[in-house]
Every structure is written in structure tokens, then in C-alpha cells.
Amino acid sequence: MKWLLLVLAFVLGAAITWFLTVKHASRTVQEGVGAPADPAAPELTPVVSPGEPVAGAVGIAGGADLAAAAGAGVLATEPAETSQRSHDEVDGDAGGFGGPHTPLSESPGAAESWDRDAEDEDALLSRPSAESADVAPVADATPNHDVASDLAPVADATDGAASDIAPVVDATPNGDLAGVGEAEAVAALDEAVEEDDAGSWADEVPDVEPSQEDDLDADVSVPPAINIVPVADATPSGDVAGVAGPGARPTQGELTFDEPDDSVPPEEKP
Amino acid sequence: MSQQAHSSGKTVTRSYRTGVGGAWWTALVVVTVLLGFLGRSDGGFWSGFLWSIVGFVVGSLVAIAVSGRLVPARSADEAFADLGGSGGWEGTR
Numbered sequence: 001m002k003w004l005l006l007v008l009a010f011v012l013g014a015a016i017t018w019f020l021t022v023k024h025a026s027r028t029v030q031e032g033v034g035a036p037a038d039p040a041a042p043e044l045t046p047v048v049s050p051g052e053p054v055a056g057a058v059g060i061a062g063g064a065d066l067a068a069a070a071g072a073g074v075l076a077t078e079p080a081e082t083s084q085r086s087h088d089e090v091d092g093d094a095g096g097f098g099g100p101h102t103p104l105s106e107s108p109g110a111a112e113s114w115d116r117d118a119e120d121e122d123a124l125l126s127r128p129s130a131e132s133a134d135v136a137p138v139a140d141a142t143p144n145h146d147v148a149s150d151l152a153p154v155a156d157a158t159d160g161a162a163s164d165i166a167p168v169v170d171a172t173p174n175g176d177l178a179g180v181g182e183a184e185a186v187a188a189l190d191e192a193v194e195e196d197d198a199g200s201w202a203d204e205v206p207d208v209e210p211s212q213e214d215d216l217d218a219d220v221s222v223p224p225a226i227n228i229v230p231v232a233d234a235t236p237s238g239d240v241a242g243v244a245g246p247g248a249r250p251t252q253g254e255l256t257f258d259e260p261d262d263s264v265p266p267e268e269k270p
Numbered sequence: 271m272s273q274q275a276h277s278s279g280k281t282v283t284r285s286y287r288t289g290v291g292g293a294w295w296t297a298l299v300v301v302t303v304l305l306g307f308l309g310r311s312d313g314g315f316w317s318g319f320l321w322s323i324v325g326f327v328v329g330s331l332v333a334i335a336v337s338g339r340l341v342p343a344r345s346a347d348e349a350f351a352d353l354g355g356s357g358g359w360e361g362t363r
Contacts, residue, residue, distance in 0.1 A: 001312035002321055005305050009325025010332075016297045017330035020290050022337050025346040029280040029353060 284349035285341045290330075298326055 302322040309318020343349035 001309060002317065005309045005312075005318050006321050006325040009301060009305055009322040010329035012301050013298075013326035013329030014333040015329075016301070017290060017294060017333040018337060020293050020297075021287050021334065022285055022341055023288050023346075024283055024285050025349060026281050026283045027350050027353065029282050 282350070282353065284343065284346070286343040286346055286349040287337055287341050288344075290334075294330065298323070301326055 302319050305322035306315045306319030309315070309321075312318065343351075
């Protein structure tokens, strides 16, 4: 009896589960569409005849429009220029970091002009010089000038016409990519900054000398100037607050909260 | 998978699998309780009830395995995938 119940439960469970899980659906198929009697029919593959344009192959215009444009001469000069430029890019940029350079966009937006990482060093070029570099080699094309270099990036500008666009790194001897300027102006500015720094050091160092009363380590036999002066040299603007004595308190670029009465206006003081 | 291609109406019937849902649990309870009452004379209600649960679950697992082999489609769209978007729904049974 127990086995009979077991077999009966088995059959009922299988039947109920089958009817609950397996569903049937019907669909009306139009005449000539689909192959319900032959589900294993191979899928249709597009057939492209050689020499004929492929519909929808190029953008919205399609292959027919592209073929018509090529036949009308609109795109006649494109293949030669493209092939020569690509050849130069392969020769010049094959070993470069990041691969071949992308050409300049026609009208860079505000983001591209601001962010120097948007187009590498192309974003740092001024538009008039870049456009003149594009036009000049074509007009002055001689056997010594590479015509395709008008579209080449800055690193590939080796002829005379494009030499007015100096590499970015050479334009700034100190390697400052943010401020592209003349080398003489940058050198003069550096000298002025160095002289200013030297003068400020000479003025600040004697003031930093601590007195014997202010030195917390006065009882130690080590000379006090050895510990204090190098620290002041390392921070010319006086960023190390509290290291030196009260007489050497920095006055430049520091926020001090030691004396709250100084920040209170006189009329608000009690 | 059953297929019916009527020459007149062009109605195609396909099978697909779905989940068991809550109906299966209801059937489990009803069937096992009934079989437990039927087996009261042989070992009591609980003996028949528990063995019925075992048989029902094993039978369900076998049915699920068989349907997985015979009905590969897991939805109606998948069952009619080779027909494309043509045609309209007639019904589900």
C-alpha cells in the first residue's frame, strides 16, 4: 500500500508539474512568411555583388550616394592624399606613444580649447598658426617639402613651412606646458624669481636666529642655531609655525590663531 | 515541442516552459493530504502523507527534466523566434 501511494504521488507530481510548466501558444502566420514546417532552414545571408554599392554601408547616405560622389569627382583627391598621409603617419608615429595623432577638428569647442588633455598638444596650438601651417606647405610645395606634412601633427613638422610651430616642450625651456611663451621671457622671469628669492633669504635668516631664552633646548649643549636655521631655509615663506622664536614669527601667507584679540575689531572689543 | 501548420489558417502552435509557480505548492499540499488519508489503514496518516511528498517531489523533478529536454524554448517569443515579427497572437493554452 505504501508503494502504491508512492507511485501514485510520483505520477500525479509529474503530470501536474508538466501541465503547470509546459505552455502552448499559437500564432497566426501570414502567407509566405516564415517556415514553421521547416524550422531548421538556414538563415538568409546578404549577398554583395562585387563592384556594386552596399545599401546602408556608409552612414545615412548609403553606398549608392558614396559611389555617385566618387564618380562625380567630389572624392577624387581624397584617396591619394589619404594614402600619402597615412604613409607618413606610419613612418613618423609608428613608435610614438599613443599611436598616430588625430587631425585637428574644424571648430574646437570651449572644452577642447581649455582642456589640454583633450587633443594632446594640438589643443595648445593657436588656430591661426595651425591653419597657416595647413595652407603654406600646399602653396610652397617643392620637391624638398612634404606636401602631406600640412596635416601632420606638431611632432612631424620638419619642413620650413611648418617650422613656425615649434614643439611644445622646446617652446618652454622649463617644461611648463601650461604657459607657452617665448624662451627669453621665461628665462628673464626665472632669473628675476631667483634673485628675489636670494634677497628674501638674506633678510629672513638673521631674524630666524633664536635667542638663548627662547630656545627650549637651552640646557642641551648642542648649539641652537644648528637646529633652527636649516628648517627656516627649507620653508622660505615661514610655513613652519612655532619652530622659531617669537621674534621670527612669519608674516607671509600664514594663518595664526594664537592671538584672537588681533582679529577682533577695536569697536567690538569689550 | 509540438508544431501544427494548418494549411488553411496558417496557425502555428509552439510549446514553451514556464515556472511552476504557486499552483505547484497547492497541488503538493492537496495531493499529499489526500494520499495520506487514503493510506491511513496501512501505517497511519503521516506515513502515507510523507511518502506521498517524496513521490510527488521526485515525479515533479523528473517532469521538469523531461520538459527541459523536449521543450527548449523558455518563453513564447523564444518559441516563435524563427518566425520573426510577422503574424499575430491567437492565444495561449
